[in-house]
Every structure is written in structure tokens, then in C-alpha cells.
Amino acid sequence: MMITEILLSGFGGQGLLRLGKILAWAALKESKYTVWFPSYGGEMRGGTAHCFVKISDKPINSPLVEKSDIAIILNQPSLDKFEKTLKTKGLLVLNSDLVQRAPFRRDIRKGIYPLNRIARECGTIKVANTVALGALIALQSSLLGPETIMVVLKEMFGHNKKIFEQNLEAFYRGQKLVHG
């Protein structure tokens, strides 16, 4: 793996910026180079909030992403905005609960799951982002190890047992969506 460019996008409040930080933290733990870059300020209610993460074995020069290898998309406006910026053979993880159409792209890999429903089953809709993370790590096992992600979840949410356990369950359920 040389460099993986990841886009994460959804409604403000769905935790996409946080999800990007989890990926960046995990990358650092695996001694990889990483850059996280958020959308900031100019967002509006009902629109999208997004961030980019780069993970690489080598130092990263440009912090910007034009086309991504992976897109995690949790709502319809994000699909409309970013479907076209995925590279050919890229991976799309999509939340079927909040989109009204199937992706147009035929040249990409797709993981389409009812992330909101699974998250609710884990105790709160707020962990839909972590369900997506579980699915991503299962679909693209070369990106980051699941053990590393669990260490990061522990560090990030360990101070609150309930939140930590919901996230752990969400991460597990996300992986199970792929592995069955």
C-alpha cells in the first residue's frame, strides 16, 4: 500500500469528523503517516459536513484530496456531492437508511448497509459512524487492523463505559455486516 485517500461525509452531527480522527489515530498507532483535513465553518443545517484522511507508508506531501480511494457516505446530499469524486475501483460504504437512490457508478466497489438501523440496535443512532467503520475495516483489511481500532475506541471513549460499549458493539456489528 502506498497511500490511501479517504473521504467521509454526512449530515453535521453524524460524527464523520470524529470517524476521520479515529482513522488518523489508528494510523499513527500503526506507525503510518496520516493527515486529517476537515470541512470547517461554511456548512449549513441539512447540508453535508465532511473530512478527508490520508494514510500512507511514506511521508505525505499534499494534505488535500481531489479523488478518493474510499468514500464513507451517510446521507443523500453527500452521495450527490461526492459519488463522482471516487476513483475507479474505489470503495463506497453507503448508508441505505438515508439515501433515496442507488449509486450511479458501476466502476466502484460498494458496501451498502442500513447503518442507522444497526446503530439503533446497538443502543443509539449516534454510533452509525462506528458501524460504517466496522464495515470499512472488514471490506478493506489492509487499511488498519481491527485491534488497533479497538485500542483507539478504548482511548477515546473508555472514560464512559456506556458510550464505549455501544461503540464497540457498533464496530463489531459493522464487521459482521461484511463477514456475515
Next chain:
Amino acid sequence: MGPKTKAKSKMPDKILMTGNEAMGEAAIQAGCRFYAGYPITPQNELTAYMARRLNQEGGVFIQAESELAAINMVFGASCVGSRAMTSSSSPGMSLKQEGISYLAGCELPAVIINVMRGGPGLGNIASSQADYFQATRGGGHGDYFTPVLAPFSVEEAVHLTMLAFDLADYYRTPVLVLADAIIGQMMEAMSLPSKSGFKKKILPKNWTLGRTQKRSSSIVRSLFLKEGALEEHNERLRKKWERIRRAEQRSALYRTEGAKYIIISYGSQARIATVAVDILRNQNVKAGLFRPITLWPYPERSLVGIADKIDMVFVVEQSLGQMVEDVRLSLPGKKISFLGRAGGGVPTAKEIVRFVKSKIARKR
């Protein structure tokens, strides 16, 4: 603050922080104990970080009623010897210029961080490098300069913020850290050194306001009404700017060995120019990057040093052409081409490659 890596990893003791947060932490590590600021995107995380951390360190944080108030609070804190800082973004920096001029006139150390956004006027909140003229030509009224340091990574933003405090105290001058929205907002791994690496000895501040039993009172002022007094003061300042110009030029090179073509960029744009250099080298175009770290003083000595073997010079900025004027002043008679975008536009690696190759083709 981000996670710590294990000591045995190839990136020991690295932590993840955004540029804004990292510059805040660097200031605190450098001994900054006074911060005043007024919120503005894209540097709000820096102000928020200082609000949270300075109180823990026994320092003073003030959210001022305006940018003008903030810079004058820094003026006051500096008068009594505190390492003081303010930060803002482009529109807010315009408001601070009166205070910066007074700091320079009074020879007061202070650090001012500008995380640049699009202009003129309120502009937008996207990355920009359009405050180069304002930063490198004083910015306020009167004959003065301020050292200007331009980081191109989160780690360098840490180093340069710490260096800014040492330069400010050593030369008794306000120092600008000129970052941009990309550097402020991006998060990457970095380590926090305990010192800036500045080698010169910084003398105790015996000029501060207040009277002790050991010395009489001192006066801090920029008003000199007596005939000839201001000219004398200006002359002394001139000698100081000359000293800084000689001693504090800093720059970095990337793949300039055997280069016939050189791209000149700073800040986040230099990151992107690095990608362009790699692409050009892969296509057997002998390109390299010259990256100014100090924008004032402009690193003309090292630029002139490498220019002999260079056929063409390409300046790339997130502006309509500002630093390019310093390049022209440094390299008279050289063929210099400019590529720039304004208003949040960032010249991409592909655009740079296309530009460089088209100019080379036209010359042949």
C-alpha cells in the same frame, strides 16, 4: 490532544494535533502566559485551545471585545515583560495593524499568528496567501518590518511558533507567524520539542515598566516630539532591521540537485508544489523546489546562491502575485513565471506541472 505512539515505533513520541492547536501548545511550551484574541474562522481552534490550556498553566486568557483591543492587551502584557500572543485571520489582521505598528515603534516583543483566509474585505474562509504584502511590508504605518515565519507543516508550525518568541525577545520586535487555513485546519503527527533551537543569548528584560529597588523606572513609548529625536529612533530601528536581515534568513530546498527549473512556494502551497516536483522529476524534467521559511527577511542569499544553474523560475502562490515581487527583486534579469489563484483557489499539482511544462515548451 491526540494519542501517543509507543516508544519503539518509528515515530516515537509523536502526537496528532491540528495546526491551530499545535501553535497554541507551542506558544505555551515557549513560555507564553498571556493571550488575547477575538474569534474568527479559520483560526478559532487556536483561541479555544488557549482558553482551555492557559488557565491550567496559570496564564491569562482574554477573549477581547475586538481585534484592536486584543492587540493592545498584548501591548500591555508585553510592557510588563510577559511573553504575549494574539492570533487572528486576514480581516482581523487588518484591524490589528495599528497595534503592531505601536509594538514595533516601542520595540516590544510579541507574537502574532495570522491563519490566512481569502480577501479582500470579509472574503471567505478558504485558504489563501494574499496577506503577504501586508505581513512583509510592516502592515501598519511608519518605517518598520516584522520578522515573518511561514510554516508548511504542523510540526514546523510548532518550531516556528517557539522560534517566534525567541526572535521577539532577542530583537525586541513583534514577530508574525504567517500560516494559512490549510496549515491551521489540518491534523498530522508532530512532536513537541522543549526549546526552539535559537542559539543566541536572550538578555533579561530590564526595560519593562515598573520600578524595583534595583533600578529606576523605565518608559515605553513610540512618541518622539523633540527635534531630531524620532529620526534618531528610526535610525536605530533601521540598524536593527539590517541586523535581522543579515542574521535571520531561513529557507529549505527539495530535490534541487542538478535542477534547471525551480519552483518557489511557501506554506501549504509548498506542500502541493512538492508533489508537482516529484511528478516533473518522474517525467525527466529537472525541477526542484525552493521554499522560503522566513518571508521577511526574504531568504535572498540562498536563492541567489542556487540561481546560477537555473534556467527558469516558477513562483506559485495562493494569491494574484505577491511573493513573486520579492523573487524579482532577488533575481534581476532572470526569467520568472507566475502561477497563482485567489479567493480560496489552490493551484493543484497537476496545474503546476502543466504550467511549468508549457512555459518550458514555449521557450524552446
